[in-house]
Amino acid sequence: xxxxxxxxxxxxxxxxxxxxxxxxxxxxxxxxxxxxxxxxxxxxxxxxxxxxxxxxxxxxxxxxxxxxxxxxxxxxxxxxxxxxxxxxxxxxxxxxxxxxxxxxxxxxxxxxxx
Amino acid sequence: xxxxxxxxxxxxxxxxxxxxxxxxxxxxxxxxxxxxxxxxxxxxxxxxxxxxxxxxxxxxxxxxxxxxxxxxxxxxxxxxxxxxxxxxxxxxxxxxxxxxxxxxxxxxxxxxxxx
Numbered sequence: 767x768x769x770x771x772x773x774x775x776x777x778x779x780x781x782x783x784x785x786x787x788x789x790x791x792x793x794x795x796x797x798x799x800x801x802x803x804x805x806x807x808x809x810x811x812x813x814x815x816x817x818x819x820x821x822x823x824x825x826x827x828x829x830x831x832x833x834x835x836x837x838x839x840x841x842x843x844x845x846x847x848x849x850x851x852x853x854x855x856x857x858x859x860x861x862x863x864x865x866x867x868x869x870x871x872x873x874x875x876x877x878x879x880x
Numbered sequence: 881x882x883x884x885x886x887x888x889x890x891x892x893x894x895x896x897x898x899x900x901x902x903x904x905x906x907x908x909x910x911x912x913x914x915x916x917x918x919x920x921x922x923x924x925x926x927x928x929x930x931x932x933x934x935x936x937x938x939x940x941x942x943x944x945x946x947x948x949x950x951x952x953x954x955x956x957x958x959x960x961x962x963x964x965x966x967x968x969x970x971x972x973x974x975x976x977x978x979x980x981x982x983x984x985x986x987x988x989x990x991x992x993x994x995x
Contacts, residue, residue, distance in 0.1 A: 800983065809882070809971050809986030810923065817980075853922060857982060867936060868913070868984060870922035 770854045775875045778848075784841040786874050788854030791835040797858045799830060800868070801839045803850040810853060810870075813839065844878045851875050882906075886972050886987035893962055894995050900958045901990045905974030912955050913984065914947055915971040916940065923971055929955060930977065962994045 771789040778784040790799060798817050802810040814821055814828045816837075821828045827840040841848050853873040858866060883906040893899050905912050910931050915923035926945070927937045931952035941947075944962075949955040959966055969991050973984040 798980075798982070802984070807991075809884075809973070809989050810984070811882070812983040812985065815981075815983060851922075867925050867928060868982075869925060870915075872920070872922050 769869075770856055770871055772852075772854055772871060772874045774872065775877070777877045777879060778841075778844045780846055780878055780880050781843055784844040784848065784876060784878065786839040786841075786852050786854075786876065787836065788839070789836045790854070790856045793834055793856045794858070797856045799828065799834075799837050800855050800857055801826070801828065802853045802855070802870075803848075804853065804873070805850045813852075844876075846878050846880070849876060849878045882985040882987065884972060884974055884985050884987040886970075886990050888990055889988060890991045890993075892993045892995065895962060895964060897962055898958065898960045899962060899992065900956055901970055901972075901992075903955045903957070903972030903974075903987060904953075905955070905972070906985055907953075909974035909976055909985070910952065911975045911977045911982075912949055913973045913975075914955070914957050915973065917969040917971060917989070918967075926957075926970075959992075962992075964994045967992055967994045 798815050800815040801813040804810040816828045830837045851873040857868045885904045887902045912929040914926040917923045925938050927947050929949040944960045947957045969989045971989045973986045
């Protein structure tokens with residue numbers, strides 16, 4: 767799996783957009799970018815994923831650069847309940863070389879304040 | 881509720897005792913993962929099953945750890961002769977294994993405290 771790099775922490779005002787960046791410069795062609803978040807004392811929760819096109823669902827939007835070396839998760843109107851650790855991983859279940867395990871880094875701790 | 885359940889939610893044990901955790905994945909999911917998480921760290925991969933076959937194990941998984949997934953359904957993770965360093969959250973996740981949609985569904989985890 768490609769290594770991802772995220773800032774350790776960010777903060778955002780409630781009601782504003784939260785833009786969480788992720789670098790994955792060594793991503794391979796068949797690896798998708800996945801985002802998860804983890805609220806204290808719970809398991810990680812899937813948010814969104816994409817390959818090269820921008821994606822949007824009811825939780826967030828995912829913007830992937832044209833060269834696929836970085837992406838941004840956008841929470842359009844952050845609420846206090848969005849305070850969590852956000853993980854970006856690059857993964858393919860069928861990556862060549864046998865390394866196809868979803869690998870988590872330390873993520874970005876997002877604090878949404880009133 | 882993701883549909884993945886783990887039991888127990890909390891376990892307190894004394895050093896040297898054996899413990900066993902259970903994970904029930906989403907029924908149609910053929911992949912099952914075990915992760916371990918300590919405070920301030922992301923989940924660390926331990927082992928992975930494709931149906932009943934254990935296909936990969938991390939170097940973190942010492943010979944005191946063993947995992948099974950009989951008949952490709954639920955899975956158990958056993959730790960023998962527990963040590964204080966085993967204290968962590970143990971997370972289970974399942975997935976369909978589809979190339980275009982390998983999203984993981986995590987359980988709430990088992991918090992292990994070794995005294």
